Amino acid sequence: MRLGLQVPNFTWPNGQNELGTTFGQIAERADAVGLYSFWVMDHFFQIGFVGPAENEMLEGWSALAFAAGRTKRIKLGTMVTGVTYRYPGILVKTATTLDVLSQGRAYLGIGAAWNEEEHLGLGVPFPPLKERFERLEETLQIAHQMWAGDQRPFEGKHNQLTRPLNSPQSVQKPHPPILIGGTGEKKTLRMIAQYGDACNFFARMGDEALKHKLNVLREHCANLNRPYEQIEKTTLDQMVLTKDGRDGTLSPQAAIDQFGKLAELGIDHAIFSLGNVHEPETFEILANDIVPVVDKIQVAGR
Structure with a gap:
């Protein structure tokens, strides 16, 4: 089973002047302890689930x-x-x-967008939901076309590209994996089956809800003649790790148990954020007690 770290919060005790140093150290530590992936949100204002809009938020792709x-x-x-x-x-x-400069390490995570506040705040058009899904599908079509090296004009309802040239091409072949976020059963899961390489669900949905979403995805794959096994199944969660699980935090064994249950459901890749991600001890726990164990967990159906 794979483990990934998401960093959604950049408001740390040492303050904004040390933000770059702290973020760089977190990325280095995640790499060093053997985590498979490293994620940031693509937002311009902090989201209410994490903190007030005024809190520090880095632009995702430059981060x-x-x-x-x-x-x-x-x-x-x-x-x-x-x-x-x-x-x-x-x-x-x-x-x-990003894929070229990182020598083949990029994912394209994409979704229909939802945060109207930051759109209006920064002057970005926020079309109705129906149009956003239309734009999402066209963007997925454009991505596949550009990564295939097809320079023919693209004529969509919302996008017209006269020459979708992409040079240099991506290092990963046929392209960087496309992770489509969202759980909508009629549109989002169908798009994952048709265009995506990975899905993402909230781990805290619970076992039965996760099983249901995976079954719906399986049905879409069958309808489109897409092998279900080609889709990487990922989840997103949040936790605080400590050696002894004090004060409502997770101990290493409790975290391993959670990841094991996800693997039993068929989840390939568990992504999580850490409330104490700025603390070096957190990565010592991952390196010594969690990553080596979870690496050996077999995913059901694999």
Whole structure:
């Protein structure tokens, strides 16, 4: 089973002046302890689930480029880019640049976008949900076309590209894996089956809800003649790790048990954020007590 770290919060005790240093150290430690992936949100304001909008928020793709320069092997992705934030051709170019400069370590995480506050605040158009899903599908089509090296004009309802040139091409072949965020059963899960390489669900949905979503995804794959096994199943969670599980935190064994249950459901890749991610001890726990064990957990159906 694979483990990934998401960093959604950049408000740390040592303050904004040390933000770059702390973020770089977190990326380096995640790489050193053997985590498979490293993720940041693609938001411009902090989201209410994490903190007030005024809290520090780094732009996602430049943060990942910075992390790429501080790491050697860990995969890098956005969890997830809102389709409204960038023109599709520019987004594919951005993801390709990260893949090239990191020597093949990029994910393209993408979704239909939802945070109206930051759109309005920064002057980004926020179309209705139906249009956002239309734009998401066109962006996925454009990504596949550009990564295939097909320079024919793209004529969509919302996007027109006269020459979708992408040079240099991505290091990963046929392209960086596309993770599509969201759990909608009619549109999102169908798009994952048709265009995606990975899905992402909230781990705290519970076993029965996760099983149901995976079954719906399986049905979409069958309808599209897409092998279900080709889709990487990922979850997102949050936790605080301590050696002894004090004060409601998770002990190493409790975390391992959680990851094991996800693997039994068929989850390949458990991604989590850590409330104490800025503390070096957290990575010592991951390195010594968790990652070596979880690496050996077999995923059901694999």
